Amino acid sequence: MNASEEGGHSLASRVNHEWSRLTRTERKVARYLVAAAPQDVMLAAAGDIAQRTGTSDATVVRTARRLGYAGLPDLKSSLGAHFGAGGAPQISIRLEVSEASEDLAATSSAVVDDAVERIRQFGRTLDVARLTEALQLIVSAEEVFCYGWGSNELSARYLALKLNRAGKRSRHCGTTGFTLADDLLTLTSRHAAVLFAPGRALPDLRLLVDHAKATGVGTILVTERLDQEIAADVDVVLGDGGSPGGLTAEPLCAMLLADMLVLAMMSVGKDRAVDTYALLTRLRKEIVPDV
Secondary structure, X not given: OOOOOOOOOOHHHHHHHHHHHOOHHHHHHHHHHHHOOHHHHHHOOHHHHHHHHOOOHHHHHHHHHHOOOOOHHHHHHHHHHHHOOOOOXXXXXXXXXXXXXXXXXHHHHHHHHHHHHHHHHHHHHXXXXXXXXXXXXXXXXXXXXXXXXXXXXXXXXXXXXXXXXXXXXXXXXXXXXXXHHXXXXXXXXXXEEEEEXXXXXXXXXXXXXXHHHHHOOEEEEEEOXXXXXXXXXXXXXXXXXXXXXXXXXXXXXXXXXXXXHHHHHHHHOHHHHHHHHHHHHHHHHHHOXXX
């Protein structure tokens, strides 16, 4: 069996444990999942697996859930974590796609499928109650501190930009090391902090969270690793579904969360949002009169 994971909850062990409970068509999917190469499963959409097993998309998704996964993206992520344990899994997957695709259409389709599955899974697991708690922290804050490093800085920058346009004073930060200490100097209990840390936490994030806790800053963590240690020390944790095949950018679902928070905040502070947008429009016209 090629599709293996470490530990007592491997894909193969899950199939063996649940075999008697699976329907005939679910067993077809399960046989394929344990026999196929991990990279083939990670790159396949539900429709691809359904076609290969003579079943349906719904059967593929249902089988993944019967095996104890949240869905097909969760199954893929679990396989990917162990498949790439000795190297860089996402790089390996990208190389597989590059070598296997004979034309741009196939590559484009793989990326789109990855994004669609990721967004669907994100929508299914979205915790509205936690989103409401995050909104309350943002609305009550005088200023929002948006933090992310690397590609996640894009999410922090995007959220700060949109919040400012909606009338909520915000700033973004993507620094690490000694420079981060300077950015933390002005944080007070009147702030809220949104921290984008999808899959891994730098030591700098530990400092940020500890300082926020000490100064009374409300903290919101956006991550795909809901079980990471840092999650226990923030006020709100929002799930950010990871890429099943590693083909789409980390900030994809984080930016969707940002849009949700901004739109919700605009509905709460409608007058301020309208006034800010009117000012923004006037300033833009002064820069480019014909716009």
